[in-house]
Amino acid sequence: MYAQVWDDVINKGQIDKINSTHFDTNVTGISSPENIVGIENFKAFYQNYLTGFSEVTFTIKNIFGQGDNIVKHWQFKGKHTGEFFGIPATGKNVNIEGVTLVKMKNGKILQEQDFMDNTLFMQQLGLVSDPNNVTTIDNLYKAFAVGDIPTVLGGMDANIVWNEAESNRYADGNPYTGPDAVLNGVFARIGAEYEYFKLEDIKLHEMSNNQVLATLRYDAKFKETGKTYNAQVAHLWTLKDGKVVAFQQFLDTKKVADAEKK
Numbered sequence: 001m002y003a004q005v006w007d008d009v010i011n012k013g014q015i016d017k018i019n020s021t022h023f024d025t026n027v028t029g030i031s032s033p034e035n036i037v038g039i040e041n042f043k044a045f046y047q048n049y050l051t052g053f054s055e056v057t058f059t060i061k062n063i064f065g066q067g068d069n070i071v072k073h074w075q076f077k078g079k080h081t082g083e084f085f086g087i088p089a090t091g092k093n094v095n096i097e098g099v100t101l102v103k104m105k106n107g108k109i110l111q112e113q114d115f116m117d118n119t120l121f122m123q124q125l126g127l128v129s130d131p132n133n134v135t136t137i138d139n140l141y142k143a144f145a146v147g148d149i150p151t152v153l154g155g156m157d158a159n160i161v162w163n164e165a166e167s168n169r170y171a172d173g174n175p176y177t178g179p180d181a182v183l184n185g186v187f188a189r190i191g192a193e194y195e196y197f198k199l200e201d202i203k204l205h206e207m208s209n210n211q212v213l214a215t216l217r218y219d220a221k222f223k224e225t226g227k228t229y230n231a232q233v234a235h236l237w238t239l240k241d242g243k244v245v246a247f248q249q250f251l252d253t254k255k256v257a258d259a260e261k262k
Contacts, residue, residue, distance in 0.1 A: 002070060002102070002109065003060050010058035010076075013050050018043045023109045030113035049076075052084025053094070061097070068110075070102035080125055087127070094124040129210045133239050137212045140244070141202055149187055153179040157243040162186070165251035169260065182247075195221040212237045218251075220259070227259040 005022045008014040018039060029036035029045060036045050049056070055078055062073040075097045080090045098116030102109065122128035136155065143151035162176040164186065173185040190197050202216040214235040221228045231252040238246035 001107070002072075002104075003063060005109070006058065006060065009046060010049065010056060015043055015047055015050060018046065021108075024105050027109055028111045030111065048083075048085050049078075051082045052080060052087075052089075053078030054081045055079045065102070068104040070104065072100040072102060074098055074100065084125075087125070090126050092124060092126050094121060096121050096124065123210075126209050129206055129208060129212075130239065130242070132242065133210060133212050133237075134204050134206050136239060136242055137204060137214065137237050137244075141199060141214070144199065149183070152187075153183060155244055156182065157240065157245045160244055160246065162247045163249065165249045165253055167253040168249065168251055168256065193223055195223050195226075197221075207236075210239045212239070218256075222259045225260060225262055227261075229255045229259040231255040 001022065005017055008017045020039060023039050023042065025039060026037065027039060027042050029042060036042055057075075057077040059075045059077075060072055061075055064071055075095070077095045078093070080087075080092050080094065082089055096116055098114055100115070101113045103111040119128060123130055140152050140155045143149075143155075156179045158178060160176075160178060160182065162182045163174045164171040164176075170186050170189060173181070176182045176185045196219075198219040200217045200219050202214055205213040205215070207213055214237065216233050216235070218229070218231045218233050220231075233252070234250040236246075236248040236250070237244055
């Protein structure tokens with residue numbers, strides 16, 4: 001009975017299966033900051049999952065128990081396409097596993113307490129950034145500083161979208177799609193056209209939506225004119241699963257253009 005009820009509720013959307021036939025009238029969901037008590041409140045709570053997600057798959061991977069106590073290992077997959085506890089749709093896919101401790105009474109569900117990685121859940125929704133993002137970007141800057149371009153390229157997603165600042169000479173190829181395009185359209189040209197090109201005073205700022213903002217300066221010397229410049233720059237990095245999926249440069253292009261003029 002127990003597994004079938006939750007299959008009907010989550011996978012089939014039959015919210016009315018949360019009723020007095022299957023649940024004790026005082027059913028309680030142990031939660032924070034306050035518990036969910038009563039059948040109607042239980043229904044309202046889980047309705048958020050039905051309205052908040054489409055393409056839902058709820059799988060009970062393992063279930064066992066003794067007497068009136070049950071342990072459930074589950075997996076929830078879905079796409080966030082509707083309002084979820086007041087959170088507007090993000091269009092993100094989630095894939096989360098958890099464990100529920102269950103107490104039964106007279107064959108009905110009396111109490112449930114879910115345990116899951118809420119931080120990971122929020123990350124998958126794009127509401128909390130991966131705490132490793134800043135370290136990932138820091139390592140890319142360190143690799144660039146020593147000329148380790150393969151490591152920099154290895155940190156990019158295969159379909160990265162890279163945009164140089166408007167009016168920058170390298171913006172002629174925007175958007176660069178894929179690491180090879182970035183290598184040939186940006187990095188190789190910098191290597192050929194500059195006597196030196198250094199990144200200085202790098203400061204990294206963790207943002208929401210798995211983005212990292214870098215503020216820094218370019219210290220560079222253009223070969224053809226022999227002119228140098230020291231320009232203020234910002235880089236906006238977007239990551240997914242530890243890889244850079246997008247890059248946007250913001251640059252004082254006038255300083256650069258002046259150095260390029262003969």
